[in-house]
Amino acid sequence: MRIAVPNKGRLHDPTIDLLERAGLHVTEGTDRRLYAETVDPDVTLLFVRAADVPAYVADGAADMGVTGYDQVRESGADLVDLLDLGFGRCRLVLAAPETSSTAAVSDLKGGTVATEFPGVTRNFLDDRGIDPEVVEVSGATELTPLVDIADAIVDITSTGTTLRVNGLAVIEEVMESSARLVCRPDVVEEPKAEQVRTALESVLSAEGRRYLMMNVPEESLEDVREVIPGLGGPTVMDIAGTDLVAVHAVVDERDVFEVINDVKREGASDVLVTEIERLVE
Numbered sequence: 001m002r003i004a005v006p007n008k009g010r011l012h013d014p015t016i017d018l019l020e021r022a023g024l025h026v027t028e029g030t031d032r033r034l035y036a037e038t039v040d041p042d043v044t045l046l047f048v049r050a051a052d053v054p055a056y057v058a059d060g061a062a063d064m065g066v067t068g069y070d071q072v073r074e075s076g077a078d079l080v081d082l083l084d085l086g087f088g089r090c091r092l093v094l095a096a097p098e099t100s101s102t103a104a105v106s107d108l109k110g111g112t113v114a115t116e117f118p119g120v121t122r123n124f125l126d127d128r129g130i131d132p133e134v135v136e137v138s139g140a141t142e143l144t145p146l147v148d149i150a151d152a153i154v155d156i157t158s159t160g161t162t163l164r165v166n167g168l169a170v171i172e173e174v175m176e177s178s179a180r181l182v183c184r185p186d187v188v189e190e191p192k193a194e195q196v197r198t199a200l201e202s203v204l205s206a207e208g209r210r211y212l213m214m215n216v217p218e219e220s221l222e223d224v225r226e227v228i229p230g231l232g233g234p235t236v237m238d239i240a241g242t243d244l245v246a247v248h249a250v251v252d253e254r255d256v257f258e259v260i261n262d263v264k265r266e267g268a269s270d271v272l273v274t275e276i277e278r279l280v281e
Contacts, residue, residue, distance in 0.1 A: 001192040004062035007034075007047035011179050014087040015066045019045075021277065022199040042192055054079060054182070063187050064196060070156065070177035074119045079182040082197050086204055088179040089158070092117060094124070095168040096152040097145050105172055108132040114141055114150035121154040124174045142166040202278035208253045209279060212260075213272040215244045220267035227262035229255055250276065 005019075006012045016026065024038045026045065036045045046062050053067035054075035064082075070092050072079055094113070096102035102111070105125070111132045115121045118136045125132060135150055142162055144150040154174055157163055163170065181200060187193050216224045221236065224247060228234050234249035247268070251259055260271055 001043050001064065001190070001196065002046055002062040003043065003196070004046045004048050004053045004056040004065040004067075006050040006053065006067060009050055011050055011066070011068065011088045015085075015179065018085060018087075018200060018203060021203045023278075024196070024199065043196065051075075057182060057184060060184075063190075064181065064183040064193060066179060066181055068177045069180050070117065070120065070175065072180060072182055073175065074117045076119055078185065080185055080188050081180050081182055082188075082193075083181040083201055083204075085179040085181060085200065086207075088177070090156050090177050091158075092120065092154060092174040092177060093157055093163075094152060094154050094171045094174055095142075095157075095163050096171055098167050098169045100145070100151065102152055103171065106130060108152055111151035112149070113152050113154060114144035115154035116141055116156075117154055120174060124154070142168060198280060199278075202280045205281055206276040206279040209250050209276050210253050210256050211274045211276050212247075212249045212251055212256070212263075213270075213274075214247050214263055214268040215239065215270045216247050216263075216266075216268045218243050218245055221245055221247070223266040224263050224268055227266060228259060250279065 005015045019026070024040060024043055027037045027039065034047055036047070038045065046056065048056055050067045051071050053065040054072050054077040056062040057065040057079060058075070058077035066085065068088055072081070094105065102108060105128050109130050109132065112135055113121060113132050114135045114137050116137060118134050121134050137144060141153045141155040143166065144153055145168065146166065152171065153168070160170065181197060183193055225234060228249045229251055234247045237246045239246055256273055263271060
């Protein structure tokens with residue numbers, strides 16, 4: 001199973017970190033490499049440009065891939081979106097100079113739009129029934145209105161700071177994007193593909209969760225159950241030779257402070273809170 005991953009940029013480090021936490025440890029460093037093995041002899045990584053990941057997967061050079069949803073949409077490739085990985089969140093927006101007369105999509109009739117995403121941009125404009133000229137650029141998109149190359153741009157933004165610094169205002173959101181795990185339709189049913197998806201999903205499911213363990217008097221068990229917002233309810237085990245039971249539960253991190261106070265009030269003792277590395281639901 002070959003997985004194409006970004007070789008650099010804002011998606012590279014989070015992708016490698018997620019693979020590592022999922023147990024797919026890279027056997028050697030990833031810097032300036034095109035190929036790497038993992039501890040699973042059946043899983044290898046290919047390091048390519050994020051924009052090229054969809055093509056590598058669609059053409060069969062890789063079986064699965066990690067890249068931004070914006071790149072998947074731009075490629076037009078027939079890929080299955082297996083999992084939203086949650087990082088690399090951003091928006092693709094239509095923006096124009098704050099001082100210009102372009103305040104709505106309809107104002108671009110007969111105008112020019114510069115972008116690194118011509119396919120997504122054309123589809124967006126077609127859906128709104130206008131046909132301005134779309135100019136593909138390879139960088140510094142936000143500068144094109146300032147040098148009279150374009151009337152507006154379609155570009156990626158996370159916070160909007162770069163747009164504001166360059167005197168641009170958002171007219172409309174084109175799409176939201178985040179890093180995705182994708183594969184070809186013929187790979188979806190393969191056992192190894194499901195293993196990879198499950199491994200990554202288990203890490204994402206564990207984020208923001210904590211594992212609670214505590215001892216509880218048997219007569220207080222029902223009261224403790226009532227105050228634990230557990231994942232499917234707590235697990236209860238007898239403690240030999242005592243009138244206590246061990247209660248284990250998975251709770252949201254934001255609930256831990258309140259839950260500890262609640263279970264202590266109901267008679268729990270020896271409460272232990274630990275992080276969860278992976279959670280298969």
